Amino acid sequence: MDKKIEYAVEMNHISKIYALKQKEKKKKKEYFYALKDISFQVEKGDVIGILGTNGSGKSTLSLILAGISDHDGGEMVVNGEQALISINTGLNQQLTGEENINVKGALLGLSKKRIAQIKEGVIEFAELGDFLYQPVKKYSSGMKSRLGFSISLALNPDIFIVDEALSVGDKGFAQKCLNRMMQLRDEKNKTIFFISHSLPQVRSFCKKGMWIEGGKLIEFGDIDEVCDHYSEYVDHYNSLSEKEKKKVRDEKFNERLIKGEIKKGFWEHIFR
């Protein structure tokens, strides 16, 4: 193995801790691992599907990957610019579609020239037509999503993070977005993190799979294998009775709870 592989993202023992408020105020605060000891390496051009049941830490991971949130322990190395694809943020209801392209473009940090460049493509992708000069509040939700999505794609980062973005809108919209992302994957060799609950989507789109459960990384490898194991787990969980389900949940929760004090810096002591 002489060839040195260039990683897009490298995570070593990343963890993220949230504070839990107590019912009685006088009791000590408890802390909770949103993510615990996550380590993986992702090569450039990889397409990774992130799977996991609700509340297992997928969205927290996506925020850390995007550089929006800070992690509490471990080390993360990112080569390249990363961007979280967010569909409905940054659109102003009062303004027209055309103005919104400027607004969201500016929010994302695009230059004036770049916005002018992408405008036509966005209008075409979003199928705005005559609605271009209508305020966005009059748009159908599908139209809004298409508009938001296509502006986000104009960012042209090296690493895309898509957090359940395609679960809004109808199937046609999801397929259209997926096709666009496949284009990015195949032609521009982008690294993509894809979070979705739709297994067929993940299977057809991703090369590798990552399964997170209870804040821990369970499996990272070939997409089909991870998907099989994950769906087996979900089926198994669903076959349990309500009582057993609760037991599993409680066990998972207790594992994530941190007992005792955690050391905090000077500033955190003052401000929280």
Added chain:
Amino acid sequence: MLKSIYYVLNENFTNLYRIFCISRYELLADMRDSKFGLFWNFASPAIQVITYWLVFGVGMNRNGYDGVAYLPWVIVGFSAWWYLQPCITQGCSAVFSKKDVITKMKFPISILPATVCAKEFFNHLCMMAITIVVLLLYGYRPNVYWLNLIYYAFCAFMFVEALSLTTSVLTMMWRDVKKLVVSLIRMILYLSPVLWPAAFKNYPFMTFVMKLNPVYYIVTGYRDAVFFNKSFLRHPAMGLYFWIVILVLFVIGSSLMYHFKKKMIDMI
């Protein structure tokens, strides 16, 4: 400390177009809400002016100060105040009001106070236009000293920017800060020379304390420029004190911003 100042300045200056766009479209969205749009940006300060004219000019017939009639005197003071007041109150929630954006995309948070100040600056220009009309009606003619207004407007901008930088982060930690500032702002109005000269005849010490308020420098500066033909160089000590206050506020604000830039979203 230098690192955080560099960080905030760098982020603001590399994102000038972003600041401009955000404030411009926020103004535009406000205008879209109403049918007359831009008209209100001029009408609402004009209505305020007419109110003061009725109450103080016609009704109470108050004496002016330093040889200036009360109405033009108070209007010039208010033109500065109506820029400072909304900036200070809205500056507190500069970051919090954009919580949807900062949790969903990678966003340079430290530019948010500047967007608020820039947006209000447009309204300030509308107010200045009304003020100049009133002054012309009272027989004041523009001269070269009026150019000092540009300097004082810049002072006002830097003051609210530095203050919002600090209060916006503090509001993220404790939402109470906003409530505190909104309550205090009414008090600050009377502790600054907007409605009266803020001078105590028998207590020179209190008059000195009044001058420690940075608003004092801005409001008296506006008046010096239009009524008394004084350049800003005539107040070197006050000027120096003002800029030191701004610098200290700015340093505190940028260190808070730098230290909490990635922790903000956990505080929502």
